[in-house]
Amino acid sequence: MAITVASAQLPVGESLRIQKNRIGPLDRTVPHDKRICIVTGTHGDELEGQYVAWRLAEKLNKNPWDLHGVVDIYPALNPLGINSVYRGMPQSDLDLNRIFPGNGNGPVPEYLASEMVKDMQGATVCIDIHASNIFLRELPQIRISETMADSLVPMARFMNMPLIWIHASATVLESTLAHSLNSVGTPTLVVEMGVGMRITREYGEQLIEGIFSLMSHLGIWGRKTPPTTPPIISSDWQVSFINADHSGIFIAEANHTARVEEGEPLGFIADPLSGKVLEKIASPVSGLLFTLREYPVVYEGSLLARILHGTP
Amino acid sequence: MQRETLFTINTIYREPLHIDGIFFGEGEKALAVVGALRGNEVQQLYICSQLVKALGERERAGRLAPGCRVGVIPCVNPFSMNLGKRFWAADNTDINRMFPGYAQGETTQRIAAGLFAHLRGYKYGVQLTSFHLSGDFTPHVRIIDAGYHDLGLADSFGLPFVMLGKPSPIDTGTLNYNWQVFETNAFSVYSKETSQIHEESARRAVEAIFSFMAAQGMLRGVGDADGARQRPRHFHEENLVTVLSSQGGIFLPRRAAGDRVEAGDALADTLDPYVGEMKERLTAPRAGIVFFNHDSNLVGGHEVAFRIIPDL
Structure with missing residues (x-):
């Protein structure tokens, strides 16, 4: 009703x-x-x-x-x-x-x-x-x-x-x-x-x-x-935030909800005008990639990913 | 007069966003004036431009007191103003909800942090601001009750009203709230318009700032403290009398901000938008001064049509 x-x-x-x-x-x-x-x-x-x-x-x-x-x-x-x-x-x-x-x-x-x-x-x-x-x-x-x-x-x-x-x-x-x-x-x-x-x-x-x-x-x-x-x-773990340091187009390389290892590529920020890669983003920790950037246009500071990590 | 870039963020396909300040004098951080934090605050930008022009004239005439540094930041958000957007155009967040900012955070948190690093430490801070409701105000000074305020100081702006407001949770991210947290005497100066220029109220806002500066010893000579002779009325925001519409339709205001009204006076008529018959006449429930009026010619039901400062 x-x-x-x-x-x-x-x-x-x-x-x-x-x-x-x-x-x-x-x-x-x-x-x-x-x-x-x-x-x-x-x-x-x-x-x-x-x-x-x-x-x-x-x-x-x-x-x-x-x-x-x-x-x-x-x-x-x-x-x-x-x-x-x-x-x-x-x-x-x-x-x-x-x-x-x-x-x-x-x-x-x-x-x-x-x-x-x-x-x-x-x-x-x-x-x-x-x-x-x-x-x-x-x-x-x-x-x-x-x-x-x-x-x-x-x-x-x-x-x-x-x-x-x-x-x-x-x-x-x-x-x-x-x-x-x-x-x-x-x-x-x-x-x-x-x-x-x-x-x-x-x-x-x-x-x-x-x-x-x-x-x-x-x-x-x-x-x-x-x-x-x-x-x-999450209180048993830690959350790492990864923000963009450059403005450009974010191309994801890791899969959302996957386990990622420290140093593994998460994606990169591209400049389509010059054909250059402005920033490569690697995972700072090993853990669960529970948040991933969906919208490609990013600015300095845009949130790219969150990773749950640590040992419970 | 010096123009300095306080903060820069690069953007894709556009020129970098620069936040520029214009500074006068050297020495103690005496007064900072911030104009358009939002992209539709054209009146606030205009007031700052006129303030800068007039400050330059006083500086050249040797009227700025020695040992005082005065800064004016006319526009924090040209990125959005150039697109006709009120909030940060990329994600619609409001920079004036991000203070004190976070240098490692999201874009508008970084902008707020970058700006606030320069704005901290001023003895006095003035923000030329706007309100989320569409409407006109009678010129006034608003102070947030955040524990570090002095109502008496606000008298020297020479505006007719000084309003003290209690902060709501979302106010804790505003510039003025955080200025107070870091022990700056912070004032919001409201003039009549936001997205349109109203020259008379802009002139009055510039005079109010000069009046304040003269009273605090930042300006020498005569002529800038005239407004301070008028003793303003102090009141708490919660004492305003709100007149709500109950009907939607075409809104024809009969009174405007600044007008004196008696109890029972007609404030506005709401007409049926199809047949033109009157649906509602809004009247003043108390005698007083119209503080705020809805400025659109369409109105919905339960909208704040007027606010009145009631007579004591």
Whole structure:
């Protein structure tokens, strides 16, 4: 059932609507006080979650008797961004994921953000699905702020994602949906996977399995699910960042998600005008290449790769 | 007067991005003025150009106090300004969310770090800035409450209002917040426009900076401290009265920033865009001075149409 969570009139003959699909249990004799929120489309250029939203709804529609709780699917928190191939909110150029928890008396983006938080608050768990942007391809992963690690990692283990990246807290990230919900006691896991403007079905299916596994663990899904792959947890390892020192065209040589050895070529930065190689990039460590540059045009400082390494 | 390149980043197929500063005098780092950090801040660029011109005249007339170094950085982001883009054109990130910067990080983090290395250590810092909402302001000085501020110092700009604002998490990446962290007295000077030049308010902004410089002993002689005779009104940002639209349509403002209004005065009419009938008349809920007005002739529902400084 499609429900409008928040809306605001646009200037000419249209309203901006934030919608969710609420799927509840058919068996009313089963207690269904538990609720999971599946949220995506915060950035209009991140489409990996579109497949997951559709696939999850399709599966639940086919097996409604196994549902023992409420599933709220929010496929597009930023519908105008998705409609215009735009990462931020098109009218204001604001990044929606930097204005939470919003403000009911603020301008449209802040008002919508506050309504979203109100609607999701109180859920048993919330899964906030992001793709990477258009520049980087990411191994499917759960990202958790270190301050929330103790409470969220046990749930994240069910998500069938190969990596749980526990990152340092940053003040700017206090304006994200996940931080806002976690701050009010609604456990929220952030998924990053794939690349912007594309759908990687394999990753989507992997995440769907994880969502059913977590729902089964929480008692929202009545069937047993197959065991998920144990994740690597980044706090046991180290992450190396590799940034470009030259502007040019990045040509990747290593394969994304491969294990690379120290000194192994990751790629090079070319200058098509002169035919020269401006920079050769070799892996500084041996480890898992979990992030790799996707968009070839780079500037000094552009992130090219991230490698998980060390000994647990 | 000396022109110096503070930071350079090479780009593919374009000339290198140079951030240039124009400096006056030698000695203690007294005052830095930063203009366009974003590519649409044409008014801010114009104000700096006029400031540089007028500072040159005062320097030639021997009116700059000895032992003071004054720097003006008219444009941090010609890379985007030359394309008509507000944010960094390659990845749409905002340089004014990247301070204090990170020299080993992503491109805009490197730009912020490179610039901030020069801007640190000034006794006073002025940023000519803009707001993410489309609209006009009455000229004012804004100070972020980041623990190192002096409202009284702001009086000497001679502008009619001084506003103290609480920083939100995303403000922690702004230049002014970080100037304060590193013990520079930082002020944001807002003039009327952003992407269009408004000569009268630009002239007033230049006069305000000269008034401040005269009051702090950076300028000698008469004529530049006249504005300081006007004692501004101080207020907290949270005390502004916001007037939200509830209807979308064609927006016909009846009052503008700087106008005095009484409670109940008509502020704007919103018309049905198809049939021309009035959908909504916005009125002033309190008597006061219009601080901000929405400047587009289209408006959506729940947009900030006006902000009013209420009478005490």
